[in-house]
Amino acid sequence: MDMEKYTFSQVISTLVEIEQGVAQFYKRLSKEVKDKALREALSKTVQESLNRVESLNRVRRLTVTEFSLEPITGLNLEHYMLQINMVRERDPYSLDKAVELEDTLQKLYMEASARILYASPDASELLARFSRESQKRKLKLTSHRE
Amino acid sequence: MVLLPEVQGNYGKLKLFIEGEWVESNSPDVAPVMNPAKDEVIAEVPYALKEEVNRAIEAAQNAFERWKNLPMPTRVQYIYKLKNVLEEGLEDLARITTQNHGKIIDESRGEMRRLVENVESACAIAYTEAKGERMDQIAPGIDETLIREPLGVFAVIGPFNFPSLAPFWFIPFALALGCTVVAKPSEICPLPLQWTVKIMEKVGFPPGVLNLVHGGREVSEALISHPDVKGVAFVGSTAVGKQIYKKAGEMGKRAIVQAGAKNFVVVMPDADLEACVRALIPSFYGNTGQRCLSGANLVAVGGVYEKLRDKFLEASSKLRLGYGLDEAVEMGPVVTRKSKERILGLIESGVQEGAKLILDGRNVEVKEYPKGYFIGATIFDDVTTDMKMAKEEIFGPVACIIRAKSLVEAVEMINESKYGNAACIFTSSGRAAREFRTQVRAGNIGINLGIPAPMAFFPFGGWKDSFFGVLHGQIDCVDFFTDKKIVIARW
Numbered sequence: 001m002d003m004e005k006y007t008f009s010q011v012i013s014t015l016v017e018i019e020q021g022v023a024q025f026y027k028r029l030s031k032e033v034k035d036k037a038l039r040e041a042l043s044k045t046v047q048e049s050l051n052r053v054e055s056l057n058r059v060r061r062l063t064v065t066e067f068s069l070e071p072i073t074g075l076n077l078e079h080y081m082l083q084i085n086m087v088r089e090r091d092p093y094s095l096d097k098a099v100e101l102e103d104t105l106q107k108l109y110m111e112a113s114a115r116i117l118y119a120s121p122d123a124s125e126l127l128a129r130f131s132r133e134s135q136k137r138k139l140k141l142t143s144h145r146e
Numbered sequence: 147m148v149l150l151p152e153v154q155g156n157y158g159k160l161k162l163f164i165e166g167e168w169v170e171s172n173s174p175d176v177a178p179v180m181n182p183a184k185d186e187v188i189a190e191v192p193y194a195l196k197e198e199v200n201r202a203i204e205a206a207q208n209a210f211e212r213w214k215n216l217p218m219p220t221r222v223q224y225i226y227k228l229k230n231v232l233e234e235g236l237e238d239l240a241r242i243t244t245q246n247h248g249k250i251i252d253e254s255r256g257e258m259r260r261l262v263e264n265v266e267s268a269c270a271i272a273y274t275e276a277k278g279e280r281m282d283q284i285a286p287g288i289d290e291t292l293i294r295e296p297l298g299v300f301a302v303i304g305p306f307n308f309p310s311l312a313p314f315w316f317i318p319f320a321l322a323l324g325c326t327v328v329a330k331p332s333e334i335c336p337l338p339l340q341w342t343v344k345i346m347e348k349v350g351f352p353p354g355v356l357n358l359v360h361g362g363r364e365v366s367e368a369l370i371s372h373p374d375v376k377g378v379a380f381v382g383s384t385a386v387g388k389q390i391y392k393k394a395g396e397m398g399k400r401a402i403v404q405a406g407a408k409n410f411v412v413v414m415p416d417a418d419l420e421a422c423v424r425a426l427i428p429s430f431y432g433n434t435g436q437r438c439l440s441g442a443n444l445v446a447v448g449g450v451y452e453k454l455r456d457k458f459l460e461a462s463s464k465l466r467l468g469y470g471l472d473e474a475v476e477m478g479p480v481v482t483r484k485s486k487e488r489i490l491g492l493i494e495s496g497v498q499e500g501a502k503l504i505l506d507g508r509n510v511e512v513k514e515y516p517k518g519y520f521i522g523a524t525i526f527d528d529v530t531t532d533m534k535m536a537k538e539e540i541f542g543p544v545a546c547i548i549r550a551k552s553l554v555e556a557v558e559m560i561n562e563s564k565y566g567n568a569a570c571i572f573t574s575s576g577r578a579a580r581e582f583r584t585q586v587r588a589g590n591i592g593i594n595l596g597i598p599a600p601m602a603f604f605p606f607g608g609w610k611d612s613f614f615g616v617l618h619g620q621i622d623c624v625d626f627f628t629d630k631k632i633v634i635a636r637w
Contacts, residue, residue: 005464006474007250007252007473007474007475007476008252009251009255009473010473010474013473060255061233061236061237062259063259064252064255064256064259065256065259065260065599069252069253069256069428069432070424070425070427070428071424071427071476073424
């Protein structure tokens with residue numbers, strides 16, 4: 001597969017796949033932590049990821065037009081996928097891993113937002129929001145870790 | 147990347163939709179409906195008998211009086227509901243479109259988005275444009291009013307390339323304005339409109355308001371010739387379009403005929419080449435080149451020629467071909483085996499005429515789908531406008547690169563073409579863009595974009611042999627589906 005070129009739906013589908021994995025990660029992590037407040041916060045994150053999946057599917061349904069069909073270049077999704085999967089699959093599940101995951105997500109969404117802008121401003125705006133959310137999550141998780 | 151599932155593997159023998167019911171056609175004439183990526187039969191389409199077509203028209207005529215007399219706000223509620231049910235069924239409809247037509251899933255999804263946009267636009271005009279006009283006191287104690295009245299039954303004959311969108315340039319507008327419809331999809335690609343009507347059943351339109359028949363030329367002729375049909379909206383080839391327009395004219399009927407094209411894309415030396423080439427890919431190869439807004443002739447002005455050719459060639463040669471239900475695929479097959487053969491013949495004629503074939507898509511292999519009707523991106527270099535391939539509509543993924551010394555020469559080339567559907571320019575000069583916009587004789591103009599597809603709240607343009615009629619599709623339909631009544635009153 002060409003690493004540097006994606007279709008609009010291919011980007012969205014990959015992000016959906018990532019968020020589904022993220023939801024699973026937080027689900028498992030929430031079962032492993034003892035602190036009640038943190039457990040609740042992690043469960044909320046599971047729901048947020050599922051909401052992201054819904055938002056991604058909606059933005060695809062509502063914004064794909066002829067203009068979205070120009071190839072999306074310069075976004076190395078496979079690299080991010082690899083990084084995220086490595087974090088998810090490595091044992092043991094810990095807050096450190098969650099912080100690392102959010103850091104990668106924040107960067108991925110920031111870059112994807114910029115790359116997808118000419119194809120769909122709505123999708124770009126959504127991904128920028130995800131990036132900001134991941135930044136906040138990262139700070140929150142870091143504070144719990146300390 | 148995973149292959150998205152097909153909605154159904156086989157859809158059986160298609161039925162007709164007459165007076166709110168799905169009915170079996172009694173016609174012995176049945177043709178297979180293919181999945182072009184797999185060369186596999188996915189349905190059978192009957193060629194409706196004349197009496198079946200007449201029955202559909204009769205149902206539409208019977209429904210017309212009741213439908214037109216519904217208060218506008220009541221009628222519009224049906225159209226709002228239509229938007230909602232379509233939104234729910236959009237993904238299935240997109241996948242069926244890909245399965246039957248071959249276009250990639252994003253193109254199908256884009257088509258569905260445009261389809262819904264037409265429904266939204268129809269709701270808007272029902273409350274605004276359809277109101278009519280009034281002026282009090284045009285003379286002492288005398289007032290004058292213009293009332294718009296729906297005309298009756300309309301035939302909508304769709305093309306294969308946008309099998310549900312193109313009929314929706316007309317159907318929602320006709321219904322919103324109080325007319326009734328008998329639609330006929332392309333016999334090559336009937337499934338998407340069939341499925342759309344199936345979705346529309348959920349709206350609960352009164353029986354007969356919308357009817358669907360299948361078939362080819364005879365069915366189209368039966369529709370146009372029937373005295374109860376007030377007009378016809380057709381999207382398809384210029385040759386057939388001309389016949390339909392002539393027939394409609396002879397019978398004193400209204401007609402909108404959106405026909406063929408051979409679109410020019412002009413690239414100026416000051417264009418942003420990277421952005422330009424990115425836009426050229428969907429322009430020339432989107433829908434596998436089977437769209438009336440596709441780029442066909444790429445005109446490089448002045449010194450940009452070599453650079454543009456090399457960049458365009460590089461991008462074109464990297465297109466991933468395959469079954470459009472795989473989201474990673476960038477170009478699907480052409481619609482039929484016959485289309486493939488026709489396009490291959492035109493490529494051969496280009497070679498014979500002396501154009502330089504710098505990217506040959508004829509022998510492309512798609513490993514997973516060896517029987518599919520695939521043609522790779524094809525580029526001819528050093529093409530001149532007197533060559534057949536620069537003049538004739540190829541309707542496939544074939545680009546002809548042509549040299550022009552100046553913008554004036556490029557515009558002359560465009561204006562000499564018998565077609566006038568679309569023309570695009572890539573430039574960073576506002577002056578050049580303005581010159582182009584004002585001088586070019588074509589109905590849809592793109593500036594720094596490759597597919598000038600008008601939104602549903604604008605008419606769909608088209609000039610010369612690309613269009614026959616007075617009113618265009620989409621929002622222009624208000625005047626098409628209604629007639630004006632002038633009332634001058636003194637009390």
